[in-house]
Amino acid sequence: xxxxxxxxxxxxxxxxxxxxxxxxxxxxxxxxxxxxxxxxxxxxxxxxxxxxxxxxxxxxxxxxxxxxxxxxxxxxxxxxxxxxxxxxxxxxxxxxxxxxxxxxxxxxxxxxxxxxxxxxxxxxxxxxxxxxxxxxxxxxxxxxxxxxxxxxxxxxxxxxxxxxxxxxxxxxxxxxxxxxxxxxxxxxxxxxxxxxxxxxxxxxxxxxxxxxxxxxxxxxxxxxxxxxxxxxxxxxxxxxxxxxxxxxxxxxxxxxxxxxxxxxxxxxxxxxxxxxxxxxxxxxxxxxxxxxxxxxxxxxxxxxxxxxxxxxxxxxxxxxxxxxxxxxxxxxxxxxxxxxxxxxxxxxxxxxxxxxxxxxxxxxxxxxxxxxxxxxxxxxxxxxxxxxxxxxxxxxxxxxxxxxxxxxxxxxxxxxxxxxxxxxxxxxxxxxxxxxxxxxxxxxxxxxxxxxxxxxxxxxxxxxxxxxxxxxxxxxxxxxxxxxxxxxxxxxxxxxxxxxxxxxxxxxxxxxxxxxxxxxxxxxxxxxxxxxxxxxxxxxxxxxxxxxxxxxxxxxxxxxxxxxxxxxxxxxxxxxxxxxxxxxxxxxxxx
Numbered sequence: 001x002x003x004x005x006x007x008x009x010x011x012x013x014x015x016x017x018x019x020x021x022x023x024x025x026x027x028x029x030x031x032x033x034x035x036x037x038x039x040x041x042x043x044x045x046x047x048x049x050x051x052x053x054x055x056x057x058x059x060x061x062x063x064x065x066x067x068x069x070x071x072x073x074x075x076x077x078x079x080x081x082x083x084x085x086x087x088x089x090x091x092x093x094x095x096x097x098x099x100x101x102x103x104x105x106x107x108x109x110x111x112x113x114x115x116x117x118x119x120x121x122x123x124x125x126x127x128x129x130x131x132x133x134x135x136x137x138x139x140x141x142x143x144x145x146x147x148x149x150x151x152x153x154x155x156x157x158x159x160x161x162x163x164x165x166x167x168x169x170x171x172x173x174x175x176x177x178x179x180x181x182x183x184x185x186x187x188x189x190x191x192x193x194x195x196x197x198x199x200x201x202x203x204x205x206x207x208x209x210x211x212x213x214x215x216x217x218x219x220x221x222x223x224x225x226x227x228x229x230x231x232x233x234x235x236x237x238x239x240x241x242x243x244x245x246x247x248x249x250x251x252x253x254x255x256x257x258x259x260x261x262x263x264x265x266x267x268x269x270x271x272x273x274x275x276x277x278x279x280x281x282x283x284x285x286x287x288x289x290x291x292x293x294x295x296x297x298x299x300x301x302x303x304x305x306x307x308x309x310x311x312x313x314x315x316x317x318x319x320x321x322x323x324x325x326x327x328x329x330x331x332x333x334x335x336x337x338x339x340x341x342x343x344x345x346x347x348x349x350x351x352x353x354x355x356x357x358x359x360x361x362x363x364x365x366x367x368x369x370x371x372x373x374x375x376x377x378x379x380x381x382x383x384x385x386x387x388x389x390x391x392x393x394x395x396x397x398x399x400x401x402x403x404x405x406x407x408x409x410x411x412x413x414x415x416x417x418x419x420x421x422x423x424x425x426x427x428x429x430x431x432x433x434x435x436x437x438x439x440x441x442x443x444x445x446x447x448x449x450x451x452x453x454x455x456x457x458x459x460x461x462x463x464x465x466x467x468x469x470x471x472x473x474x475x476x477x478x479x480x481x482x483x484x485x486x487x488x489x490x491x492x493x494x495x496x497x498x499x500x501x502x503x504x505x506x507x508x509x510x511x512x513x514x515x516x517x518x519x520x521x522x523x524x525x526x527x528x529x530x531x532x533x534x535x536x537x538x539x540x541x542x543x544x545x546x547x548x549x550x551x552x553x554x555x556x557x558x559x560x561x562x563x564x565x566x567x568x569x570x571x572x573x574x575x576x577x578x579x580x581x582x583x584x585x586x587x588x589x590x591x
Contacts, residue, residue: 032142033284037297039138041131041581046124054117054126055439061110061133062441069093071166071184076444078173078392083440090180091187092163095194097201098148104141111137128571128578129442135575136445139292146285148205151276152198153264154213155530159195160220160257163188167232167253168374169386171395178241185248189256196263207281208270212529221261229254231374273528278497286498293532294539295449296576300498306542307491311484315514318478321471332475341466342411346383346400346418347371354423356465360561361424361458367431369396369422373404382417385426390443393434396427412476419462424565425455433572442572450573453540456486457548460541488513490538493527543576547583554587563590 063085066073070088073080080087096103114133122130153159167188170181202208224231229249236245278286290300321328336342341352350371357363382404388395398421404414419425429451434443463473478484495501495509507520527534552559567586574582 030142030145030284032138032145033288033291036135036138036142036291037287039135039297039575039577041578042119042127044124044127044581044585046120046122046127048121048123050123051117051121051126054122054130057113057117058129058133058439058441062439062444064106064110065441065444070180074170074177074180075166076389078171078389078395083391090183092166092184092191095152095191095198096147097198099144100147104144107137107140107144111141125439128574129439131578132442132445132574135578142288143292146282146288148202149207149278149281149285151202151207151209151213152195153209153217155216156533160217160224160260163191164224164232167249168235169397171389172236172239172241178239181236182241182244182248185245185253188253189259192256192260196260199263199267203267203270208276209264209267210271210273210276210525210529211268212273212525214264214267216529218261218264221257221264224257225254225261273525274502276528277500278531279500289532290494290498290535290539293449293535294543294576295447295453295574296539296543298543298576300494303539303542304491304494304499306546307487307494307538310542310545311487311491311513314474314477314484314487317474321474325471328471328475332472335468335472336410336412339411339466339468342415346404346414349415350398350418350422353419353462353465354428357424357428357462358562359464360461361428361565362432362562364423364428364432366435367396367423367427368394369398369427371398371400373402374399382413383421385421385430387426387430390434390440393431396431398422398427412480415462415466416459416480419459420455423458424461425458426451428458429454429569429573432569436570436572438572445573447573447575448536449540449543450576450579451540452536453542453544454568456537456541457544460545486534486537486541488515488538489523489527489534492523493531493534496524496527497531547576547580551583551587555590558590560590 066076066080067086067088070090071092073085073088077083077085111134114130114137117130119127119130150157167185170184172178172181199209232253233242233246233249236242239245274280278289287300290303291297294303296303325331341349344352350369354364354367381401383398383400386397386399398418400417404417421427460477463476468476491513492506492509496506501509503520503524506524507517510517510520510523548564551564564586567582568579571579571582
């Protein structure tokens with residue numbers, strides 16, 4: 001409970017955190033960034049039937065998306081033949097440094113074709129699909145223009161982690177997919193070599209990784225090397241290709257990662273964290289990073305202010321709790337040890353959440369899943385959700401850290417993670433939406449700020465499913481890996497990477513946040529190494545909770561948690577600019 005320590009000696013401080021002179025917004029931007037920032041949703045009042053020509057266009061968009069990269073297709077579609085998809089060449093694909101002109105031109109063509117449709121001649125469902133695709137294409141074009149700035153071995157890129165996750169989670173359906181998987185394994189050395197060349201091109205443009213970024217990547221690679229890739233090939237022990245998988249992992253995949261590690265070691269000492277804040281790399285790139293990670297084009301200063309307001313709401317609530325009872329922390333710790341639900345296994349805890357969410361979420365009966373543990377997640381990742389292909393919704397998997405059912409983590413953290421990844425979080429939201437039978441194009445769309453924010457809100461609501469005193473909820477929010485950490489780190493991330501705080505400024509801000517200012521350098525290095533990552537959770541959560549509060553304020557006694565959530569999940573993942581319209585419709589329909 002380290003984050004609480006300073007609060008105990010500072011009970012009530014009046015301060016002004018925002019509106020400081022140095023917090024000016026970046027101004028550099030490209031054309032599509034301007035379009036994205038100024039994106040406005042059109043009014044919807046259609047009563048028309050679906051436009052067949054528009055659905056055919058969406059079919060084409062879907063086919064182009066899933067046939068562009070083999071792994072993207074494989075993880076989204078179980079039976080590509082039944083869906084009439086042309087299978088791309090098996091492998092990881094290729095890395096293109098700078099603007100990928102072919103991809104850029106193709107995306108611009110898709111946008112031009114979209115804008116040619118008459119919006120007023122589409123059905124209501126299609127108008128939402130139109131808006132989502134419009135927003136998504138602008139994001140893609142904007143990202144392509146800024147792609148060279150994304151340091152390929154930074155924590156936000158998850159290069160090594162991404163390769164290993166793809167290898168461990170690759171689904172085997174038949175003999176063809178077995179053969180494809182062997183091809184994917186053989187492609188790892190080539191893909192790593194392309195990444196090394198990509199990094200060298202970044203270096204030629206003066207873009208270097210910090211030592212902290214390199215430490216993180218090498219640490220992950222060391223874990224993989226030390227087991228000689230066992231965490232990969234053990235997943236395929238039941239298949240006939242197991243001997244070949246084991247041989248390829250040990251003789252090709254692991255040596256390729258050894259080569260990568262040797263290369264990364266040559267990059268040490270090239271730069272310092274203060275030179276890698278996003279606003280110093282490129283101001284427009286800084287703004288784009290937060291637009292895409294938050295799934296929101298709201299003014300970033302407004303978002304920042306919302307984060308700060310929520311943070312201090314929770315802080316002051318905790319201060320009041322502590323003032324009423326100075327022994328409350330000890331009582332809270334004892335409560336966690338003795339609460340029956342918090343001491344269930346992770347799998348039983350997930351089923352408890354599934355069966356006890358009905359006050360705020362609909363019960364989702366038809367949702368099959370498997371919970372399995374991994375010993376390769378380190379100490380910071382408690383678990384993750386693997387979404388199923390859109391044509392086989394029973395293929396849900398939740399991976400949990402092998403330490404999760406031990407005494408290593410406190411059980412409140414485990415409870416939050418199971419709610420976030422499972423019910424009523426990622427698994428619930430994804431399966432509920434997929435069961436509404438959306439157009440296949442919509443079924444593969446995701447917006448990370450929406451999905452992670454929704455899952456954090458689900459974990460927040462899960463506290464209501466415990467027989468827990470209100471004061472303990474207040475403590476849980478302050479000492480939570482899910483709630484307070486994501487809000488706090490989002491504040492720091494925006495401050496450093498967007499507003500340009502240096503370490504000295506961050507130390508002053510930490511004082512205002514009632515935290516130990518000696519942590520400034522470590523926190524500074526963390527958010528520089530992981531720009532935008534925490535924003536997915538913190539800003540996504542704030543946007544979700546603000547929209548729900550708006551509905552509650554306007555509807556009063558007519559507000560219904562289950563009906564509200566149904567309106568949200570039935571429309572699927574959306575940028576918040578579009579989701580606001582969904583909430584407005586819910587409010588107007590229920591006044």
